[in-house]
Amino acid sequence: MTNYMQTALEAAAAASARGEVPVGAVVVGPDGAIVAQASNRVEELCDPTAHAEMLALRAATAQLGQERLTECDIYVTLEPCALCAAAISLFRIRRLYFGAYDSKGGAVEHGPRLFGQPTIMHRPEVYGGIQEVESATLLRDFFNKLRET
Amino acid sequence: MTNYMQTALEAAAAASARGEVPVGAVVVGPDGAIVAQASNRVEELCDPTAHAEMLALRAATAQLGQERLTECDIYVTLEPCALCAAAISLFRIRRLYFGAYDSKGGAVEHGPRLFGQPTIMHRPEVYGGIQEVESATLLRDFFNKLRET
Numbered sequence: 001m002t003n004y005m006q007t008a009l010e011a012a013a014a015a016s017a018r019g020e021v022p023v024g025a026v027v028v029g030p031d032g033a034i035v036a037q038a039s040n041r042v043e044e045l046c047d048p049t050a051h052a053e054m055l056a057l058r059a060a061t062a063q064l065g066q067e068r069l070t071e072c073d074i075y076v077t078l079e080p081c082a083l084c085a086a087a088i089s090l091f092r093i094r095r096l097y098f099g100a101y102d103s104k105g106g107a108v109e110h111g112p113r114l115f116g117q118p119t120i121m122h123r124p125e126v127y128g129g130i131q132e133v134e135s136a137t138l139l140r141d142f143f144n145k146l147r148e149t
Numbered sequence: 150m151t152n153y154m155q156t157a158l159e160a161a162a163a164a165s166a167r168g169e170v171p172v173g174a175v176v177v178g179p180d181g182a183i184v185a186q187a188s189n190r191v192e193e194l195c196d197p198t199a200h201a202e203m204l205a206l207r208a209a210t211a212q213l214g215q216e217r218l219t220e221c222d223i224y225v226t227l228e229p230c231a232l233c234a235a236a237i238s239l240f241r242i243r244r245l246y247f248g249a250y251d252s253k254g255g256a257v258e259h260g261p262r263l264f265g266q267p268t269i270m271h272r273p274e275v276y277g278g279i280q281e282v283e284s285a286t287l288l289r290d291f292f293n294k295l296r297e298t
Contacts, residue, residue: 046216047207048239058196067195082263083239086232086256090197104268107235111268112261114231119253119260 004028004075005099005131007037011052012077012138015039022138023078025052027060027093030071036060052076053084057091068092077135079106079128085114088124095125099135153177153224154248154280156186160201161226161287164188171287172227174201176209176242179220185209201225202233206240217241226284228255228277234263238271245273248284 004026011024020040029035038055042048053076060069073095074088079102088096098108107114108126115123153175160173173188187204191197202225209218222244223237228251237245247257256263257275264272 042216046210046214048210048216048241049203049207049236054198058198061195061197065195067191067197081235082231082261082266082269083235086230086235087198090232092197105270107268112231112263112266114261117231117261119256120231121254 002032002034004034004073005077005097007034008052008075008077008099009131009134009138011037011039012135015041015052016138016142019043022142023052023076025056025074025076027056027069028073028075029064035063035069035072049083051081051084053080054087057087057093061091070094073097074124075130077131078102078139079108079110081105082107082112082114089115089120089122092122093124095127097127097130099128099130100132100139101128151181151183153183153222154226154246156183157201157224157226157248158280158283158287160186160188161284164190164201165287165291168192171291172201172225174205174223174225176205176218177222177224178209178213184212184221198232200230200233202229203236206236206242210240219243222246223273224279226280227251227288228257228259230254231256231261231263237273238264238269241271242273244276246276246279248277248279249281249288250277 008024012022016022024039026037036059041050077099085107157173161171165171169189175186178184185208190199226248
């Protein structure tokens with residue numbers, strides 16, 4: 001059986017190896033198959049919105065040929081920011097599973113708590129803290145290495 | 150002298166003619182030249198995040214060959230949603246000028262009021278309500294026509 005969060009963590013580790021902040025995301029279809037996976041490519045694409053979730057969501061709609069991902073779930077290694085939380089709602093994702101909590105940039109359990117806003121059009125089910133230690137370790141190691149150089 | 154909001158309104162009207170919700174956006178560089186303009190292409194690109202602002206911001210960074218738009222301003226015909234407001238912050242836009250207020254989907258003066266959140270990394274200066282009647286009329290006409298068909 002596929003451990004989706006493990007796959008997202010591997011994508012995050014690959015981002016780290018490319019010098020990108022290690023965040024990975026996996027979109028899972030209604031049959032349990034992985035539809036798309038992506039990791040952070042902000043530096044590579046010179047695009048501050050090229051977050052793992054954005055890339056995975058867009059790749060999933062391209063793969064499925066449909067505009068909404070109503071029966072799909074997303075696994076992300078880090079609590080989504082406001083941009084990605086808004087995108088998850090716009091794509092009509094069914095369930096959001098995330099790893100580490102992000103008290104600074106997170107917008108699901110922190111900051112604007114976007115899915116709790118009365119004006120939000122669609123709220124996924126949310127499950128946070130999955131393999132959060134692995135995810136947080138990847139991020140901490142990445143930033144520690146940055147500081148050393 | 151260029152009326153940037155008028156250019157954004159023309160982009161919005163072009164979107165309407167293509168069957169897209171009429172929203173237009175223009176990114177203006179530090180020298181006052183238009184760097185990029187775009188309108189909503191959600192239907193065409195089969196991407197619910199293909200909002201005018203997202204497309205204009207990405208086109209502007211591609212055009213300028215830089216990841217941030219620190220000295221640039223954006224003109225949008227409608228109050229940005231949470232996705233676009235977050236993107237405007239991530240791209241480090243200096244000033245946001247928008248047209249019609251959006252009590253349902255807006256995230257600047259409504260809903261999460263994203264730029265008022267203590268966790269937001271960058272806040273642009275905000276000027277709302279510019280040529281709002283023209284913008285709101287475009288949107289109302291578009292939705293009225295949809296209802297008739």
